[in-house]
Amino acid sequence: MIHVDNLVRRYGETTAVAGISFEIPAREVVGFLGPNGAGKTTTLKVLTGFLLPSSGTVKVAGLDASTDPLGCRRSIGYLPENNPLYEDLEVAEYLEWCAAARGLESAKARSAVKSAIERCALGAVIGKDIGQxxxxxxxxxxxxxxxxxxxxxxxxDEPTSGLDPNQAAEVRALITELKKEKTVLYSSHILSEVKASCDRVLIIHRGQIVAQGSPAELEARSTGAQRLELVLAEESKAREAADFIRAVEGVESAEPRAAGGEAAVTIMTRAEAGDLRAKIFALAAEKRWPVLELYREGATLEDVFRSLTA
Amino acid sequence: MKGFKALFLKETRAYFNTPTAYIIAVVFLFCTGYFSAQPMFVLGQASVSGFLDLVPLLLTFFVPAITMRLFSEEQKAGTIELLQTLPVEDHEIVLSKYAAAVTLLWSLLALTLGFPVALGILGNLDWGATLVGYAGLALAAAMLAAVGLFASAMTRNQVVAFIVGWAGSFALYALGKVDALVPPWLSPFTDFMGLDAHIHGMARGVIDTRDLIYFASFGGVFLFLTLVRLWVSRTD
Incomplete structure (x- = not known):
């Protein structure tokens, strides 16, 4: 559905997007991640045709953006960053204008406006000025x-930025609903949100794609050291447990700490050790430690993001 | 074409559904009425030549006041991005805004037709020359609107758009008034560049192709420059 090949976009001397290529098949929801200034917005602006690429090709819905820009724009729905709107139009007036400017027939425009108002739950504010x-x-x-x-x-482009958690959840729900029928590319820097609603993630940094894949793939990719937490019911056992665990092969370090009547041991594993949870559990069972919890604070999307873009 | 229509209607509504058009109309009628009634009472003449003389100067203020918001406002609010991602051509965007401004300007000029009508009732007015003179004003207003539109496209600041639009318009106006001040070899040039000679020609009731070419080519050049500006904003 979207096909970007070696896209470069410069602003004068600075290069915002430095040769990125990616492809998004139909009905996939892709999260576009990256720190501020990484080139997310620029890429989206080029895809919508608001900006022209410095070099490289963009194809949208099978159409080449350089030869059929209007066709491309017809097949795109775009929410720009900061969501600029005509403040002095009423909600219904604005949507009707959008429909007319997009050349929808008046009967079709009416039903389109009506269904958009319903879908986005705007019924309560249709007569209000957007500015209010x-x-x-x-x-x-x-x-x-x-x-x-x-x-x-x-x-x-950052559809949930600046919204309170409830509003953000509503917007996410809407995106989840849309993903059954549409190809969605959305930028964000809220990782949990992207993880929850995206099939695939593109991580962009300094104008280049540094990683892509499903959230699970990306998390698995960071196979580095893992952090395990072992929580015991008796504070007094923490030190002893830490000493034994340190002796387990593949454990880098084990730090005991006491917290509110419980004892916890934070275990760092070596990168090549793999998953040590079973071993540690066996050890705990053997020593009869009162285990409350044992969990892996495995690489999160956040770790991946940080390690790639720091 | 559908896109053009929707954009044009929106721009026109932005003038006529807000106080803008009405405030401008009141002030414009007041200025023109005051100055054009004077020759009638002072000189006892039934002629619109004083009016036709004055209006170009007024237009250098009123036209940029009307055009200043057209692009500046969109650039400041970021809504230009909505416009430029619609499936409409850039020239439709430019022409729809231009057409809306010209519609308002021509409406203002049409409102002043009350003066010649009054003169015609009171005295012996040359209607042919008057109407050709009005056509000249209408063309001059449309030409200056292109200058103002270009100024608006160049900045996100409406005040700057107004001042630049005024300066451009006034320069064209003033060039027509410097005949006596420039060396003789330069005067054909200033004469052609200035508004005055062209409006005066038409005010005498003469339709000269050179005048029409002047208005059309200056207007066309600035509309084209506006279009280039939009294109540059996509590549910049």
Missing amino acids: LSKGFRQRVGLAAAILHDPPILLL
């Missing part, structure tokens, strides 16, 4: 405008 809306409603108006013409592709 709360941030959550504004965001929904932006989303409504993006899905209005029923595009096969949605490009959303």
Whole structure:
């Protein structure tokens, strides 16, 4: 659905996007991750045709952006960063205008506006000026405008930024609902959100893609040292447990610490050791330690993100 | 074309659904009325030549006041991104905004037709020359609107857009007034570049292709520059 080949975009001397290539098949939801200034927004702006690439090719819905920019724009619904809207139009007026400007027939436009209003739960504010809306409603108006013409592709630039947790959850729910029928590429720096709703993640740093894959793949990729937490019911056992665990092969370090009547041992494993949970559990069983918990604080998407973009 | 229509209607509504158009209309009618009624009472003449003389100067202020928001506002609010990601061509964006500004300007000029009508009732007015003169004003207004639109596209600051638009318009106006000040070899040039000669020609009731070419080519150049500016903003 989206095909980017060796895309470069410069602003004067600075290179915002330095030759990235990726492909997004139909009906995949892809999270676009990266620190601020990594080139996410620039990439999205090039995909929408708002910016032209310095070099490289962009294909959207099978159309070449350089030869058929209008066709590309027709198949894209776009929510720009910071969600600019015409503040002095009423919600319904704005959506009707979007439909008209996109050339929808008036009957089709009416039903499109109606269904966008329903989908984004804007019924309560249709007669209000956009300038008076709360941030959550504004965001929904932006989303409504993006899905209005029923595009096969949605490009959303930080759709949940600046929203409170409830509003963000609503927006995520809407994206999850849309993912059954649309190809979605959205940028974010909220990792938990991306993990929850994306099939695949692209991590971009300094204008280049540094990693891509499903959230699980990326987490597995960081096969470095793991951190295990062993929680015991008796504070007094912590030191003893730590000493024994240190002797286990593959353990780098084991630090006991006491917390609120419980004892915990933080175990760092060596990178090549693999999963040591079974071994540690066997040891605990043998020594009859009162184990409350044993868990791996395995590499999270966040660790991967940090290690790649730090 | 559908895109053009929707954009044009939105721009027109932005003028006429807000106080902008009405405030401008009141002030414009006041200025033109005050100055054009004077020759009638002082000189006892039924002529619109004083009016036709004055309006170009007024236009150098009113036109940029009307055009200053067209692109600056969109650039400042970021809504230009909405416009430029719609499936419409850049020239439709430029022309829809331009057409809306010209619609407002021509409406203002049409409102002033009350003065010649009053003169026509009171005295013996040359209607042919008056109407050709009005056509000249309408063309001059449309030309200056292109200058103002370009100024608006160059900045996100409306005040800057106004001042630059005014300076450009006033330069064209002033060039027509410096005949006596420049060396004789330069005067054909200033004459052609300035608004004055072209408006005066038409105010005498003469339709000269050179005047039409002047208005059309200057207007066209600035519309084209605006279009280039939009294109550059995509590549910059």
